[in-house]
Amino acid sequence: MQNFDRRKFLKTLSISTITMGLVHGTSFLNGATAEEVDWFQNINRVNDPPINLTPKEKGHAPFIKIPDIIKNGEPFVLDIQIGENVHPMTANHYIQWIEVYAGIELISRIEFSPLCPQAKVTVPMVVKESSTLRVLTRCNLHGIWETTRKIVI
Numbered sequence: 001m002q003n004f005d006r007r008k009f010l011k012t013l014s015i016s017t018i019t020m021g022l023v024h025g026t027s028f029l030n031g032a033t034a035e036e037v038d039w040f041q042n043i044n045r046v047n048d049p050p051i052n053l054t055p056k057e058k059g060h061a062p063f064i065k066i067p068d069i070i071k072n073g074e075p076f077v078l079d080i081q082i083g084e085n086v087h088p089m090t091a092n093h094y095i096q097w098i099e100v101y102a103g104i105e106l107i108s109r110i111e112f113s114p115l116c117p118q119a120k121v122t123v124p125m126v127v128k129e130s131s132t133l134r135v136l137t138r139c140n141l142h143g144i145w146e147t148t149r150k151i152v153i
């Protein structure tokens with residue numbers, strides 16, 4: 001029996017997911033402006049802490065809260081809210097998913113339907129080394145957005 005390489009499987013799955021997202025993302029973009037198309041071709045990044053954000057950035061950046069002090073191997077919670085004022089969740093405009101990474105390791109992926117009332121989650125976390133926390137999200141109309149923060153333990 002062939003050995004199962006979990007890391008290779010997850011890497012392939014992530015690439016496939018992103019590729020499928022881009023394919024599906026472009027399928028409904030007929031008639032979109034160049035700026036709108038660009039939202040789906042790139043990961044939109046904002047500074048953390050967020051400063052001088054545009055209205056689109058304020059509406060889509062993941063706003064994250066973690067404890068000031070994080071200790072090696074001790075659980076903590078990561079609070080995530082999409083948008084400074086929480087992004088709408090309607091049938092035509094909604095947050096599709098949120099992903100959390102520590103470095104390149106996927107910690108959690110949360111899927112939403114338009115029926116979910118709020119684009120907010122709390123994710124339990126444990127880290128065993130200093131790393132970069134990456135939170136990504138996808139709006140069905142406005143693309144992929146990312147916020148990063150250094151975790152120092």
Ligand SMILES: [Fe+2]
Pocket residue numbers: 059060087093094139140141142
């Ligand atoms: Fe949006």
